[in-house]
């Protein structure tokens with residue numbers, strides 16, 4: 001089935017040129033990076049841009065670098081790049097684990113991490129992990145550059161804090177002080193292409209500071225602050241795990257769709273937290289399963 | 297608005313005029329004539345439209361043709377060398393890996409990429425690499441066996 005909607009296509013060579021092109025085009029403009037969401041949305045007639053701006057010819061947007069105690073990802077960094085990066089393996093292996101669950105090689109070779117959070121579907125895999133890492137998003141627009149903390153980024157399904165005329169220029173991810181351990185658990189009906197039915201990332205630092213975020217069980221991926229408060233600074237006991245699990249229902253708002261019922265999603269989130277907490281601690285302490293091992 | 301592009305498909309240069317909304321899969325099939333790339337789900341789910349794009353597997357149903365300007369594409373037709381099937385392809389045949397064969401082009405290319413990047417894959421590695429290539433006929437086992445056999449033969 002061809003794409004029925006007609007649009008103009010512009011390939012830009014610099015970020016400034018991109019901002020200019022967006023400003024000239026008006027509200028209905030879309031950025032094209034990997035295109036793995038954009039193309040099916042065009043085919044489905046779900047979006048009707050006048051202009052599609054391809055940013056892949058801009059030099060330097062595919063860089064994945066370490067800047068002090070941060071990792072910096074450019075807008076063209078793909079999920080496959082996360083899987084092969086030594087910086088990721090050495091400093092933030094949770095990004096490897098997350099990327100390894102995304103779709104299939106043919107998608108991961110093309111789909112970008114920043115595109116994933118710009119599409120902002122509730123099940124986006126990068127969401128929960130970037131939330132527990134306190135990532136921030138660099139944005140450029142007609143009024144200049146600004147930074148958006150990831151917790152203020154997601155506003156609703158497919159809605160973000162990106163204002164009209166703006167473009168994302170990078171993602172900055174603080175590397176938690178070692179030692180830290182983390183885990184991303186994603187339930188899907190089958191491996192290979194399926195979106196998340198429910199997902200959770202748990203991160204724990206050396207002083208038992210816990211960070212927990214859920215995906216696919218609410219309109220946006222979100223941190224579970226009440227659970228984090230209940231766990232903060234404490235040693236993980238069976239009783240404490242049970243207390244945290246008791247708070248899951250209040251932290252999520254799942255719906256029923258073709259992938260799972262809301263009751264199933266709610267229950268599986270409890271199971272994932274119950275398994276995820278000790279696994280994150282074991283990884284922090286060097287005794288956990290290797291990153292990338294599926295625990296569910 | 298026709299856009300002039302030039303892409304290489306299986307070693308041949310193709311200057312083409314495309315519309316911004318032309319999908320790469322359709323252009324590869326109807327303009328270039330490489331019908332090995334199949335039309336399946338057209339939403340990234342099945343893998344049968346897989347081609348190698350600058351050497352890496354991608355889903356050509358998820359790309360605009362204009363994005364291929366200046367790039368190199370290999371379809372399953374480009375895998376045999378001088379008309380001789382690759383060892384992997386021979387092993388797919390001797391293992392009776394496929395029935396209807398609709399998934400085969402995507403699986404040949406996906407397995408080709410896997411063996412190039414990881415000459416020593418475990419059974420799980422093969423399953424993981426091909427997890428997004430759906431086959432409605434075979435149950436996958438003879439496909440995985442053939443890929444593992446190809447890896448073993450390449451090592452010995």
Ligand code: FES
Pocket residue numbers: 334335336337338339340341342343344345346355356357358
């Ligand atoms: S046709 Fe492209 S993935 Fe199915």
Ligand code: FES
Pocket residue numbers: 393394395396397398399400430431432433434
């Ligand atoms: S052999 Fe028929 S789909 Fe795979």
